[in-house]
Amino acid sequence: MTEVFLGVEALGDGLPRSELRRWYRPIFRGVYIPKNATPTLRDRAVAAWLTSGRTGVVTGVAASAWHGADWVDDDEPIEILVHERRKQAGLLVRMDRVADDEVVTLDGLPVATRARTAFDMGRYLKRAAAMGRLDALMRAAPFERSEVTALMDRYGPVRGVRQLRQLLPLIDPGAESLKESWLRLLLIDDGFPIPETQIPIVDETGEAFAFVDMGWRQLRLAVEYDGDQHRTSRPIYVNDIRRLERIRRCGWEVVRVIKEDHPGAVLARVREAFKRRAEIDEMPESSRPLAPIRSFGRNETAA
Template sequence: MGDIFRGTEAIAGGDLTEYALRRWYQPIFRDVYVPKRHAATVLDRTHGAWLWSRRRAVITGVAASTLHGAEWVDDDVPIELLLNYTHPPRGIVARNETTADDETMRIGKRAVTTPARTAFDLGRHLERGQALARLDALMRARPFSVEDVMLLDKRYPGARGVRRLRELLPLVDGGAMSPRETRLRLLFIDAGFPTPTTQIPVVDERGRHVRTLDMGWEEFKVAAEYDGDQHRTDRVQYVKDLRVWPILQRLGWDVTRVIKEDRDGDVIARTRSAMVARGWKP
């Protein structure tokens, strides 16, 4: 018996008594238990949801992307399963959708959608910005073929959300280092800027690496950097940033630094001004 198990199976197998189950374990889904005081992670909950389905479901969506290695997933996200079940417990989303044999694979003993099918489901079922962030994270962790996803679009032409999926696929970029960076890139695209390049390496006059910029437009030497919390809490990173900005300016780069509290309109205005000054014609 592992740390995540079905209570009825543990009792039937003689591993636990009903008293011990109630005394030492807590349920995360109906008849699925973990030790008390254990904070269930998204991987724990994904495995628990699969056990709840009596090992019949196919794991998909954000949970599947996590199993494929995608990062930046909160532990309390709903676990999406491909399963014909009308009223799943809270925390589980059951979708009665068709899958072919080439759309699933095994990770351990669990049936999981392939990266392409996972992308197909992410792009259809999530809100636009969230979907692109999850697609970026999946592409970064487990690169998938956009062409393979489009083949699924042709296989299921009437599937829910395919129009949004078609819009998002050309925008997917595994270079995004966080959902915040994806959001910033989408902000620029929606504002009419050319699609920015991600992870731009900058070298100095001697060919030494100076910095890899989050995103930007090399033709105009304009870039944007999202400063997350690590820039505030990590002293080493803070000192490194202080030293690198003058070098980037000397090399001709105009970098818009963005923090969470910035207003979208201000970010667009600052970046537009820099781009126009470098010759961009909106």
């Protein structure tokens, strides 16, 4: 861990002011780190706590990382619950009430509990971002939805609680990336039935050889988000092509989505595939065609 300290305390312990200015730089008001150091998320969270006079409680996305959630960068703004507002760059100050039973000490730092972290992320983040972060927290450190509901009851109609109430039943730890959460919410908001996540694909021997991101098992329709690893890693790309071929041979159709795809184009493709698969599902077993299953192209990109 990088050395993180309050300047006034270091001066009080005998560090010359000239040495403080020469070898250290402020990360938050009154809090210093070595000039050559690149602060981690933990360093910045500790600094946020120190600048609050050791009274603040780390919450939000930073707290979710403390609980083990993935996909949190070191430069993520630190959200902290305090009694006095002190706006600073890189620091999200919340003058919200917080009870003792909503705080735990992790590695010596006061951090919001999993339920309180979910309560704050679901209210303050934008809808899609909140969905992703709630999924990630549930995946890494499962929490009881009832505990979050209890917090909603405790604090009443506070900011963002309506959004949180809508998202809470939709939390799914099966999402393996923030983009998968975004895609699932996009489908739900457009009126599709809530897709199942991490669906096993079973071959003729009854063995599950693959899992698809999300979809509808009865229709054998999957929707997958292709991350950058499919583009940057040749082995992953080759393996994915072969995997998709096996999935199609098992009667599944896969709609693939990349970041360049416009949301409207994604929904149109899924809607078309959903309708087609529903029609096939309604056919008598004896009359179902054995036509090849098509995966729609990637040429519908954002303007």
